[in-house]
Amino acid sequence: MGRRSDHSREELRELILQEGHRQLAQVGFARFSAREVAKRIGYSIGTIYNVFGSYDALLLALNGRTLDIWLAFLEERLAGREERRLDAAIEAYFDFALGERHAWTALYDFRLPEGVLPSDSYREKVAAITEVIVREIAAVLPPDVREEAPALARSLLASVHGHCFFALNGTFAMLGEDDPVGAAKARVADALARFGGG
Amino acid sequence: MGRRSDHSREELRELILQEGHRQLAQVGFARFSAREVAKRIGYSIGTIYNVFGSYDALLLALNGRTLDIWLAFLEERLAGREERRLDAAIEAYFDFALGERHAWTALYDFRLPEGVLPSDSYREKVAAITEVIVREIAAVLPPDVREEAPALARSLLASVHGHCFFALNGTFAMLGEDDPVGAAKARVADALARFGGG
């Protein structure tokens, strides 16, 4: 009832995002509930709508947070590493997805209504992760084909994503595949071999 | 109210699956509702639970139907084709996903509760689609590495899936990729080149 001002708007936003991400990671996208988040932080459901405007906006913000964590995770794994950096990046992809299973899955389970585009800031986060891979690809590509790095990075990201996705959703288990990471690395190596890189 | 016997149990099952698949294809997984399906076929929600037992079982059956249609689509695209059969299969993958956008997406959006495995019949359908690809891969592989076909097929399926997924969910659009099919074909070609196939 009524104004409380226990927290500033920014604090509230942060509070919701923290508890929301905790919930999302714990119960997964399908069982995630904005009401439950409100309950846990001791505010009413209305407050969440005051701050985020809609369920979709909240989820976009939560997925954005996942992307932030993912980028940091990836960079930490690469930091100081001299050799086999691309393999390390692939391992990081899988390790993050496995470790943050629910949050990672939510990135792809949640979809905006058709025609609605994610915000620029969300796109930038996706681009930032991609950019890391572009750099790593460029570094192992022969200089004369280095311009191919962005397109190749997108494509290899998709390949690795497919392997990771099948590993997590049980498709690979169904098909008897027991080394998804190895398979993903092999496909990346195949692509680099074509360009004389690696 | 009460027993009607307008349809046999099998007819009812088929009725629900038909209308359910129509709904799923029309509104997508997120907006799909068993109640709505019941309403449209002129039965009550209870009847759907009599026939399928749960929402999850219904969705598994609907996804099974999608897999059936997909397999038929794939086989038709390959039938009578002499050259570039693998490219045709990749195109079929994308064309099916694009054409049956919602139904295809539902295959991956819907997830059983953790620990619950899909039925054998569902697994067989997935395996049947995979088997088509295994055959095509085996056909273009040098005889001495033909035993690699199943593992390679799983991996390439994952790669193509990743490209298709990113094409449909907007990731590729975000990253400026405008030829997902071409990229997928290139990655498959890269892998075959390693084995001296193609």
Added chain:
DNA sequence: CGAGTGATCTGAACGCCGTCCCATTCCATC
């Protein structure tokens, strides 16, 4: 200091959902 203003917050209400379950209805059998 006190009244008025406006931002903030609550929670009931709405129309959905999946799920459960029992009263009702009808068919088949005797």
Added chain:
DNA sequence: GATGGAATGGGACGGCGTTCAGATCACTCG
């Protein structure tokens, strides 16, 4: 006919996202 059992309907339940009128409090300004 009567009856037993299978099929069906649909209300009830708890939960969801969403909305919004009303309650409440921190301010501002006279």
